[in-house]
Amino acid sequence: MTITALLPLRIRFECQLAWRHLRSGGGQTWLTIAAVASGVIIVIFIMGLIFGLQKKFTSLLTEAIPHVTVQVPEGKPIPYADIPGSKGGLSSSRSELQAPQRKNIDDWRTVLSVASEIPNVQTVSAAVSGQGFASKGANPVGVSLTGADPAEQERITPVTKNLIAGHYLGLASDEVVVDYELAQDLNVAVGDRIRITSISGVPEPLRITGIYSKGQGRGSAYVTLRTGQSMLGIGNSVNVVYVKVFDIFGADAVAERLSVLLDCEAKSWSSEFPNFVTSLQAQSASAYLISGFTLIASSFAIASVLIVSVQRKAKQIGILKSIGARSNQIMLVFLFEGLGIAVAGSVMGAIAGITVVYLLSLPKQAVGRGGGSPEAIFPLILDPLYILAAMGAASLATVLAALLPARSAAKMNPVDAMR
Amino acid sequence: MSAAPGEAVIETIGLKKTYPGKVPTPVLFGIDLRVVAGEFISIIGQSGSGKSTLLNILGALDIPTGGVVKIDGVDISTLTEDGLAVLRSEVVGFVFQAHFLLEELTCLENAVLPILIRKGEATSEELEWIRSLLVRVGLGEKLDKYPDTMSGGENQRCAIVRALANRPRIVLADEPTGNLDSHSGEEVFRLMRQMSSEVGIAFVMVTHDERLAHAADRILMIEDGLMRPVAVKPRIAA
Ligand SMILES: Nc1ncnc2c1ncn2[C@@H]1O[C@H](COP(=O)(O)OP(=O)(O)OP(=O)(O)O)[C@@H](O)[C@H]1O
């Protein structure tokens, strides 16, 4: 009993005795520590796996799309019945959704500088986007047109790495990059000339410099910002600003921030994929549920071991009382025992859990996707926050499990206990 | 703790005890007892006559169902659980038939345990005093031994030192020699007598050993739930 001299006097004896109990408990002590540790390991693994998978799927989904899209919408059509002073009473008052009409963002340079100041924003890019028709001689084909600086746009919706032929970076003002599906429909190749007519403009002759494929094309075409502006007839303005963020799950916050700071409509990627977001939430909920049940199960195991241990120590409890121990001193002894188990178990569990997750994240897939480096078979992530949370929750569960036996120990009648 | 001579350390007036149960067991019917500072009393009686019951009540381990018990002048019926614990800690020491040492602690640690329970740590003087007591009872070589490596007599001697640790005014010993052979029994008894006269601590000892009983200052016998004095045959000296 030496370093214990640092403990406050009020709890010194209780801590010392709890420590002796743990030490003399041997296998039983290790059993309870192992129960806490396994709980922590399972929680760390489940969290690491679920959140890792979520991160992987989400980044797969969002790597090629803007994370936040800033636009200034035209006022929405109002149903007749909602117009103040309308007679109402119309049985059906449906408003037709029109083709997206956008106001131009004239001071888009301000938007860019405001947006890039927001934390978590990785890159911003101004663009014009609109619908049109592409034609090579005969039938026109619908096309969605994006005009942007290639180097900037590249960081929002990567094109170069999906190129089948030609190039995107260094696009000239009379050039266009189209997707594979559009090229198929028009039956054209790199070097061919096509004509794209925007809904508001004149036909523009363009030369194809690149064809790309993302697997599922929608008939898209990329031109330079200047060309796009003149095709859509919006002068020096743009009609959309794209934002890419670092933490994909922080995109909603960025969008909200932008809507507040600028008088505009900023939409996060998640609003485009409500079902995906719902399924993420369901996954998180099940991860929390599994973790919760794991901790409950391990605390039941601990409680039952401790209850037996208190019963075996009944005689000692009687002796302690007969030499002057107060009830809450007895209770503290057994609570400290639980605390010791909790601390040892959660620390060991955290170390083991981190090791397991780390080792499992090492094996890589044989082949990388799309020319990238090979990815982990188990996309596990380690987040200090949930490791600490797992340790905290496991410790709390253990101390709660110790509470019941500790109280029964404190309530023991010394005469009965010693008989 | 001012022990004026002749002042009662423990006093009972009409103490009654009935164990509750489906069939209540009346054990003590009205015990009047006065133990003064420094005296050595032995209590005898048939098995089941209520000797342990009485001792537990005298030591505030149990509460009576009738009558008054005053320990160190305090009526224990006025005390809370914690108040009783304080009495057990500061006024009374217990020695049982089994040594009841904590197996997780060494001989020395067991002996200082009551001090640690009372105030968290023992001063170096207190530690020195406990150590000297252990040397006195012949355990100088055993300070760091654990109970399961010591003999019954050694353990019981350690338990006696533990009972003295907080310098109580009275030690209650329930058949302290009951588990020992006659030689170690006598040794333990002689120790208790010595401590009693040297430190001025009152002893109440329950025993079945008539020889030891008669070496006390007073002998009391419990019979039919009542207490009556027995004449002491002045025989062996302490
Ligand atoms: N907790 C209890 N509940 C019910 N009855 C009890 C309880 N404790 C003791 N008794 C009864 O009270 C009586 C006195 O018991 P006690 O232990 O005081 O006797 P004793 O004189 O110490 O006997 P022994 O010499 O065998 O130790 C016995 O009949 C016993 O059965």
Ligand SMILES: [Mg+2]
């Ligand atoms: Mg008895």
